[in-house]
Amino acid sequence: MDANEIIERRACVSGVGQSDIGRRLGRDPMELTLDACLAAIDHAGLTVADIDGLSTYPGPMTTPAGFSAAGAYDVIDALRLNVGWYQGGLETSGQLGSVINACLAVASGLANHVLCFRSVFEGSAQGAQGRSAVMPGGGGGGGGGFKASGFMEWNLPFSAPSAAIWIAMFAQRHFHLYGTTREQMAWIALNGRRNAALNPKGIYRDPMSLDDYLNARTITTPFCLYDCDVPCDGATAFVISRVDRAKDLRNPPLRIEAVGSALRGRPSWDQFDDLSTMANRDAAAQLWTRTDLSPADVQMLQAYDGFSFITMSWIEALGFCDLGESGPFVEGGERIARDGVLPLNTHGGQLSAGRLHGYGFLHEAALQMWGQAGERQIPRDVEVGAVAAGGGNTCGCLLLVRD
Amino acid sequence: MTAADLPFRILPRLTDWNRAFWQGGERGELRFWRCQACGYYLHPPQPLCPMCHSKHLAVETVSGRATLATYSINHQPWMPGPELPYVVAIVEIVEQPSVRLTTNLVHCPHDQIRCEMDLQVTFEHHGDPDGDVWLPLFEPAVSNETVGDER
Numbered sequence: 001m002d003a004n005e006i007i008e009r010r011a012c013v014s015g016v017g018q019s020d021i022g023r024r025l026g027r028d029p030m031e032l033t034l035d036a037c038l039a040a041i042d043h044a045g046l047t048v049a050d051i052d053g054l055s056t057y058p059g060p061m062t063t064p065a066g067f068s069a070a071g072a073y074d075v076i077d078a079l080r081l082n083v084g085w086y087q088g089g090l091e092t093s094g095q096l097g098s099v100i101n102a103c104l105a106v107a108s109g110l111a112n113h114v115l116c117f118r119s120v121f122e123g124s125a126q127g128a129q130g131r132s133a134v135m136p137g138g139g140g141g142g143g144g145g146f147k148a149s150g151f152m153e154w155n156l157p158f159s160a161p162s163a164a165i166w167i168a169m170f171a172q173r174h175f176h177l178y179g180t181t182r183e184q185m186a187w188i189a190l191n192g193r194r195n196a197a198l199n200p201k202g203i204y205r206d207p208m209s210l211d212d213y214l215n216a217r218t219i220t221t222p223f224c225l226y227d228c229d230v231p232c233d234g235a236t237a238f239v240i241s242r243v244d245r246a247k248d249l250r251n252p253p254l255r256i257e258a259v260g261s262a263l264r265g266r267p268s269w270d271q272f273d274d275l276s277t278m279a280n281r282d283a284a285a286q287l288w289t290r291t292d293l294s295p296a297d298v299q300m301l302q303a304y305d306g307f308s309f310i311t312m313s314w315i316e317a318l319g320f321c322d323l324g325e326s327g328p329f330v331e332g333g334e335r336i337a338r339d340g341v342l343p344l345n346t347h348g349g350q351l352s353a354g355r356l357h358g359y360g361f362l363h364e365a366a367l368q369m370w371g372q373a374g375e376r377q378i379p380r381d382v383e384v385g386a387v388a389a390g391g392g393n394t395c396g397c398l399l400l401v402r403d
Numbered sequence: 404m405t406a407a408d409l410p411f412r413i414l415p416r417l418t419d420w421n422r423a424f425w426q427g428g429e430r431g432e433l434r435f436w437r438c439q440a441c442g443y444y445l446h447p448p449q450p451l452c453p454m455c456h457s458k459h460l461a462v463e464t465v466s467g468r469a470t471l472a473t474y475s476i477n478h479q480p481w482m483p484g485p486e487l488p489y490v491v492a493i494v495e496i497v498e499q500p501s502v503r504l505t506t507n508l509v510h511c512p513h514d515q516i517r518c519e520m521d522l523q524v525t526f527e528h529h530g531d532p533d534g535d536v537w538l539p540l541f542e543p544a545v546s547n548e549t550v551g552d553e554r
Binding site: 146161165166173221 | 472478488503505536
């Protein structure tokens with residue numbers, strides 16, 4: 001193997017699948033997980049027997065409730081997979097870290113077709129109480145003898161239990177340094193909503209105006225309700241194949257042109273060296289060192305919007321505008337519209353199409369590049385697309401090319 | 404502040420490493436482990452200096468002064484806690500700004516909060532059978548002209 005080879009180019013996306021998606025489906029989360037997995041395998045034109053690798057994020061977790069419906073072993077067993085390589089885990093470059101790992105596994109020859117999945121049931125798990133139901137001391141019971149340790153030791157005692165607060169502080173720092181405004185940030189949410197209207201699986205599809213956004217209740221400044229993604233139930237899956245094994249499959253291979261997985265600051269929400277950027281700074285910079293393509297070549301961006309500001313941060317990190325310029329870049333919503341220079345989150349993002357937690361973006365990117373996105377299809381042919389997921393200290397990104 | 408006035412807080416699990424930080428407030432002191440070889444403050448604490456890898460570490464008291472890096476005024480009742488809305492902040496201690504604390508900004512009208520403002524530590528004491536804890540909160544520094552007299 002040539003040490004200078006960009007090894008991820010041996011890998012491609014060959015199929016994608018998704019279960020039913022809903023705010024609170026009340027369905028068995030394992031059923032949704034397997035629905036998505038089988039859909040992705042079928043979409044690739046493969047059978048379960050062809051799958052010889054498995055990768056998932058974040059692996060089995062019981063808290064926060066609904067955050068993970070199944071681990072790697074659950075699906076390996078449920079589908080009776082025989083795998084040459086597998087992994088599941090949280091400590092990687094964001095949700096797409098699991099896909100990057102799958103790319104490396106097929107490139108290295110440990111597997112030919114790796115099934116990747118992410119499955120959540122946060123909507124049902126949280127129930128009518130919303131997110132407070134899954135907080136320590138939430139749900140009305142009080143904290144009792146519970147004591148904070150690990151990274152929560154440094155924020156729970158100060159009543160800062162939510163990523164909404166942590167990311168809001170990054171946004172506030174950006175507002176302070178660059179004069180970014182809520183009127184600008186609004187366009188991440190408004191763009192997502194107008195796209196979700198065309199997505200049959202979208203969760204919030206009614207029109208939303210700038211006034212609706214500005215008048216929504218405050219969650220934690222500068223975030224209002226519509227800056228925060230919507231917990232849901234649903235699963236998403238991909239098949240990552242070695243390119244030489246995917247040429248005759250159902251869909252044209254979406255080759256992985258380059259990945260970004262770097263973390264060059266402290267792995268912490270509050271100790272990261274620059275509070276106006278995130279680890280996406282490092283992942284995106286690495287991606288551009290691994291390709292001759294440039295941001296000007298990218299025809300579509302699907303970028304994480306767990307909170308609206310994270311998408312703006314990705315737009316800057318990936319070089320679609322200068323640092324600090326994402327506010328003017330998204331303002332008015334023309335550039336990021338489906339017919340704009342950089343169509344963004346064309347399924348509605350997690351803000352309007354549900355918190356599928358990172359995987360929804362790659363699912364959407366693949367459908368768009370295959371011309372399978374239905375009513376919301378980007379009007380021009382997309383041959384180069386960027387996908388980015390994660391925030392804070394856990395970020396990863398992919399550049400996809402349809403040859 | 405009497406015990407009855409205290410907001411509900413989830414307290415940290417005390418260890419030999421973190422007790423200096425969480426209990427320094429008993430004497431009004433903000434304390435960190437510091438490398439005795441190169442002078443680097445460690446936060447959170449760990450068994451050797453991340454800069455020079457020395458294990459010669461000792462607890463030292465800093466001035467309690469800090470600057471406001473960023474903040475968020477939280478309106479959402481995530482869990483029992485201070486009266487809403489309350490301010491969550493990230494502050495940088497003046498001795499070594501790379502040491503940041505997530506904390507609460509108190510005694511400051513919300514319309515007077517500005518990034519980079521000068522702050523000083525103030526402690527919120529919570530009695531607990533596993534060991535009392537003094538949460539280091541921050542308020543505008545007394546030299547800061549924006550501080551009102553109503554405090």
